[in-house]
Amino acid sequence: MSLPLVSVMVNTRNEEKNIERCLKSIKNQSYKNIEIILVDDSSDRTKEIAKKYTDLIYDKGPERSVKRNYGVSVSNGEFILYIDADMILAPFVVESCVNEVKIDSSVLGLYIEEIILGKRLWSRVRRFERSFYNATPIDAIRFFKKETCLKVNGFDENMTGPDDWDFDRKISNLGKLKLVDSFKNPASANIKNILPKEIEKFLISNGIAYKDLYGRYNNVIFHNESNFKLSNYINKKSYYIKDFDKYINKWGKNDYIVKKQLGVFYRYLGVFTENGKWKGLVRHPILTLYMYFLKVIVGLVYFKYKFLNDK
Numbered sequence: 001m002s003l004p005l006v007s008v009m010v011n012t013r014n015e016e017k018n019i020e021r022c023l024k025s026i027k028n029q030s031y032k033n034i035e036i037i038l039v040d041d042s043s044d045r046t047k048e049i050a051k052k053y054t055d056l057i058y059d060k061g062p063e064r065s066v067k068r069n070y071g072v073s074v075s076n077g078e079f080i081l082y083i084d085a086d087m088i089l090a091p092f093v094v095e096s097c098v099n100e101v102k103i104d105s106s107v108l109g110l111y112i113e114e115i116i117l118g119k120r121l122w123s124r125v126r127r128f129e130r131s132f133y134n135a136t137p138i139d140a141i142r143f144f145k146k147e148t149c150l151k152v153n154g155f156d157e158n159m160t161g162p163d164d165w166d167f168d169r170k171i172s173n174l175g176k177l178k179l180v181d182s183f184k185n186p187a188s189a190n191i192k193n194i195l196p197k198e199i200e201k202f203l204i205s206n207g208i209a210y211k212d213l214y215g216r217y218n219n220v221i222f223h224n225e226s227n228f229k230l231s232n233y234i235n236k237k238s239y240y241i242k243d244f245d246k247y248i249n250k251w252g253k254n255d256y257i258v259k260k261q262l263g264v265f266y267r268y269l270g271v272f273t274e275n276g277k278w279k280g281l282v283r284h285p286i287l288t289l290y291m292y293f294l295k296v297i298v299g300l301v302y303f304k305y306k307f308l309n310d311k
Contacts (some may be wrong), residue, residue: 003031003033003098004033004077004079005034005077005078006034006097007035007037008034008035008036008037008079009037009068009072009075009082010026010039010082010085011038011040011067011068012039012040012041012046013041013046013062014042014046015042015044015085016043016049018224019050021087021199021224022083022084022085022086023038023052023054025089025091025199029089029091030091030092030095030194031092031094031098032126034077037054037075038056039058039060039061039067039070039071040060040061040067041059041060041061041067044179046085053163058074058076063160064160064163065159065160066157068082068154070154073152078145078147079097079098079143079146080145080146080149081097085221086116087223088202088224088278089221090195090217090218090221091194091219092219093112093180095219096183097112097143097182100178100180101143101145106176107176107177107178107188108145108148108171108175109141109143109171110141110142111135111140111141111177111179111206112143112219112220113134113179113210113219114133114220114222115131115208115223116153116223117203117206117207117223117224117225118206118207118226118227118228119207119226120226120228122228122229122294123206123207124287125290125291125294126225126283126294127225128287128288133271134179135178135179136260137261140164140165140167141167141177143180149171152174153170154167155167158243158246159243159247160243161244161247162240162261163243165247166251169257180219182216182219183218184300195213197226200213200242206226231258234297234298234301237302238301238305241301244302245309248262268292268295268299
């Protein structure tokens, strides 16, 4: 039986520093029936570098929701996986996702564990914070059937930032979403022959332990925040915040999930303590302290935006 085609979609803008690692990690997946689609509006060498890995390169933009929808429209795959250019796929991501939906056809979308890269303090804080979000309302699916995406009219191009939450909500209304399970396969011993050595070196130099890289992290997405700057992070959050009201108005301010995603109680306490996750806070008090400092800063940015725009 032939393996279904998976379209891995990458939206880019001026990512010449990251794009090669990203595309190389896709090319070196254990699952081989893949097409790579790049949707780009760069002014640097991103397209030039990408041509070494795919011919499916398109000009579109500027917002990521527009790029993602266009990528879906030109894709040939039965399944779609979307990632950003500063992400690196562990070798068994695609194979894990395809296996998951083959085992349970009622699953319409998959969350994939995301590991933040970087050895500096703020990168480690972000890695710690992100570890609490997998398959929660703060997360968003990355793998889904193309036909399901078309059924819900893809990503809402009227918003940027909460567009992934909105897409997640629309798919969840049709069926089950879940976190992809840890990948266990006798062939896993060959992972060292799949992962390119330069990517292995990059991951280890950015805080990933060797035993984890060839163990529990064999089907995760690595997100490169090794050059994390607080000012850039705040600017990015400020840009996404401007469309939160569109998302709230679409789903209703009293909606249960909206309250979790944007309410103080769940965002600052619930997501970090549910299902026994509070133990992680206790084990890492310093990271917890810095994480809450970061979250308070982002919260203040949001309330400042609301105050200035509600006048």
